[in-house]
Amino acid sequence: MPTPSGVPASVADVVRQARAAAPAVARASTQQKNDALRAMARELSQARRAILAANVQDVARAKADGLPGALVDRLALTDTRVEEMIQSITAVVELPDPIGQIIRSWRQPNGLEIRKVRVPLGVIGIIYESRPNVTSDCAALCLKSGNTVVLRGGAESFGSNRAITDALRTALRSAGLPEAAVSTLPTADRAGVEAMLQLHDLIDVIIPRGGEALIRKIAETSKIPVIKHAKGVCHVYVDEAADLGMAERITLNAKCQRPATCNAMETLLVHERVAATFLPAVITRLQEAKVEVRGDERTRQIVPGLTAATEDDWSTEYLDLILSVRVVRSLDEAVEHIRRYGSSHSDAIVTADDAHAQQFVQAVDSAAVYVNASTRFTDGFQFGLGAEIGISTDRLHARGPMGLEELTTYKYVVQGSGQLRQ
Numbered sequence: 001m002p003t004p005s006g007v008p009a010s011v012a013d014v015v016r017q018a019r020a021a022a023p024a025v026a027r028a029s030t031q032q033k034n035d036a037l038r039a040m041a042r043e044l045s046q047a048r049r050a051i052l053a054a055n056v057q058d059v060a061r062a063k064a065d066g067l068p069g070a071l072v073d074r075l076a077l078t079d080t081r082v083e084e085m086i087q088s089i090t091a092v093v094e095l096p097d098p099i100g101q102i103i104r105s106w107r108q109p110n111g112l113e114i115r116k117v118r119v120p121l122g123v124i125g126i127i128y129e130s131r132p133n134v135t136s137d138c139a140a141l142c143l144k145s146g147n148t149v150v151l152r153g154g155a156e157s158f159g160s161n162r163a164i165t166d167a168l169r170t171a172l173r174s175a176g177l178p179e180a181a182v183s184t185l186p187t188a189d190r191a192g193v194e195a196m197l198q199l200h201d202l203i204d205v206i207i208p209r210g211g212e213a214l215i216r217k218i219a220e221t222s223k224i225p226v227i228k229h230a231k232g233v234c235h236v237y238v239d240e241a242a243d244l245g246m247a248e249r250i251t252l253n254a255k256c257q258r259p260a261t262c263n264a265m266e267t268l269l270v271h272e273r274v275a276a277t278f279l280p281a282v283i284t285r286l287q288e289a290k291v292e293v294r295g296d297e298r299t300r301q302i303v304p305g306l307t308a309a310t311e312d313d314w315s316t317e318y319l320d321l322i323l324s325v326r327v328v329r330s331l332d333e334a335v336e337h338i339r340r341y342g343s344s345h346s347d348a349i350v351t352a353d354d355a356h357a358q359q360f361v362q363a364v365d366s367a368a369v370y371v372n373a374s375t376r377f378t379d380g381f382q383f384g385l386g387a388e389i390g391i392s393t394d395r396l397h398a399r400g401p402m403g404l405e406e407l408t409t410y411k412y413v414v415q416g417s418g419q420l421r422q
Contacts, residue, residue, distance in 0.1 A: 007195040010186045015202045018123050018148045021178035026120045026146045028177060030097040033144055036175035040143075040168050041089040044136060047167035048082050054159040055132065062156045070260035070319045074130035075157055085133045085164075088387040089140045095385070098404045099146040113415040118408045120146035122204035125196055126389065127152045127218060129210035132160040137380075137387035139168050139182040145407035148181045150203065152196060154210070155188035197222040207402070209390040212317070227398055229390040231317040232262030232345040234375045237334040237360070238278060239351035240271040246372060247350040248282045253374040254348070256289045260319045262391060263346050263368075263378040267314060267324045269334045272298070275327045279303055283325070291321045298327035314341040331356055335363045342366065344393045346375040367393055367400035 028036075044051070055077040062072050103116040124147050128134045135151055142149035153161040161184055169179040185192045197206065200223040208218040212231045219226050236254050238247045254265035270278055279302045283293050294309040306325075313324040314337070328334045331349075338347050348370035349360040357371045368378040368391075378401060380388020385403030392398045398406035 007198055008187070008191070011192050011195045012199065012202075014180075014183050014185060015123070015125075015150055015196065015199050017180035018150050018183050019202045021180040022120075022123055022148045024178050025143065025148050025181045026099070026122075028146065030099075032175065032177065033097065033146075034093045036143060036172055036177050037089055037093045037140055039171035039175045040136070040140065041086045041093075043167040043171040043174075044082065044086050044089070044164070047163065047170075048079070051082060051132075051160065051163045051167070052077055052079070054163040055157075058132075058157050058159045065156070067156060068320075071130050071156070073260050075132070075160075077132055077160060081133060085136045088133070088137050088381060091381065092140045092144050092387055092404075095144065095404055097144065098408050103410055110419050111417060112419055115413045115415075116410050117413050118405070119411050121407055121409055122147060123202060124149045124407065125152070125203045125206045125224065126150070127193055127196070127206065127208045127210070127214070128390075129154040129214065130157060132157050132164060134209065134390075135161045135164045135184075136168065138389055139165075141387055141389055141402075141404060141407060143172075143177075143181060145404045147407055148178075148183075150183050150185065150196065152185045152193055158188040193218075194221065197224060200224045207389055227392050227402070228394050229262075230345075230393040231343050232264070232391070232393075233267065233315060233317050233341060233343040234263060234265050234345055234378075235267045235269055235334075235338050235342060235347045236265050236375065237269040237328075237331070237338075237347070237349045238271060238274060239331060239349055239353065239356050239360075240273040241353035241356055242271075242274060242278075242350040243352055244274060244278050244281075247278060248285065250348065250350055250372070250374050251282050252285055252289065254376055255286065255291060255323050256321070257374070257376050259321050261376070262317070262319075263375050264319070265323070265348075265375055266316065266318055267326065267337075267341070269326050269328050269337060270299075271331070271334075272327050272329050275299070276302055279325070279327075286323060289321070291323050294322065294324045296326045299325045302327070317343070331359060335360065338364055338366075345391065346370065346378040348373060348375050367391065 101118045105115040165184045168182045172179045206224045206226045208215045209229045295306040309324045344366045346368040347366045380401040389402040
């Protein structure tokens with residue numbers, strides 16, 4: 001296939017190599033893939049010093065360029081975070097191989113045996129920002145699900161991602177699988193992304209992870225199908241029947257445990273019957289944790305001195321220690337707020353009333369809906385999926401944390417004994 005106009009040869013070459021490697025990866029046995037994953041974990045451990053050194057340089061450049069603190073936090077690697085990357089790969093080894101699984105089988109009256117069988121998507125392009133652990137997480141999941149992957153991290157993490165990928169490709173070679181099963185674009189320029197999005201004959205699906213502007217641009221530009229991982233405007237609703245001690249703990253965890261993630265709470269909704277009791281105590285705790293609280297008029301009447309929440313605040317993904325708070329008159333009003341301002345990511349109710357919980361679960365159409373738990377659990381590892389590609393807010397073809405099954409499609413295998421259609 002000729003290189004499309006405007007696509008750098010270096011980008012096209014990387015993607016062609018990934019396409020050429022796809023059949024071997026799709027045919028690889030579970031044992032081969034698991035052996036390669038174990039080798040990837042070992043190589044990451046052995047390359048730890050080089051990875052951390054590259055990351056130090058990336059972080060220094062990011063700070064010099066004035067990147068926000070939340071993005072620098074997502075970019076930074078530590079020994080602990082590298083160990084978590086290794087553990088994530090190891091966890092994928094233990095997961096069932098989805099390839100070849102029979103989703104459904106049946107026999108037609110004419111004797112045809114039909115099986116619906118899981119197969120890889122093919123070549124996956126992943127475009128993401130900041131977090132270098134995405135590189136190894138995505139590589140592990142794509143390999144286990146029989147796919148090859150072309151990764152394009154943000155320019156701010158180019159050195160870190162290259163060091164991680166080099167280790168992963170070394171592991172693939174040692175395990176006898178094509179190193180092109182895991183690739184990164186050779187350039188940090190935006191032109192590389194634009195070129196990648198034109199290669200619809202070589203890449204089967206694009207998965208973007210990052211800010212709202214990035215994802216919108218990719219969805220508008222790509223000639224390849226896109227599974228969107230849009231922003232996380234997540235809510236916790238404290239019901240009139242809530243255990244307020246539990247509600248306080250969930251609120252603090254959902255906002256403060258790691259505020260720069262897409263599953264962190266951005267808006268707290270509180271029923272008016274418990275607001276006067278609940279808000280003074282929880283806002284004090286939030287402020288002690290350095291959270292800037294922005295409240296609607298009723299919240300500011302209960303806790304004077306807060307910054308007024310604006311209309312824009314309700315739909316903002318802060319990814320920082322900032323929280324919007326609103327007092328609502330009913331569960332229905334809380335649901336309507338979530339429908340209007342939310343992003344269909346993760347939303348929670350805290351309540352001891354089972355009927356209220358069920359009503360919330362049925363009415364809130366988000367990828368993950370929680371009852372009496374923190375939104376911070378919307379995560380592939382926490383869901384028992386191993387690592388994750390990301391959290392899809394789409395409805396097709398995947399939704400919520402994308403693990404192994406979400407990286408597959410299916411085909412029909414039809415076994416006959418000479419049948420002819422009449």
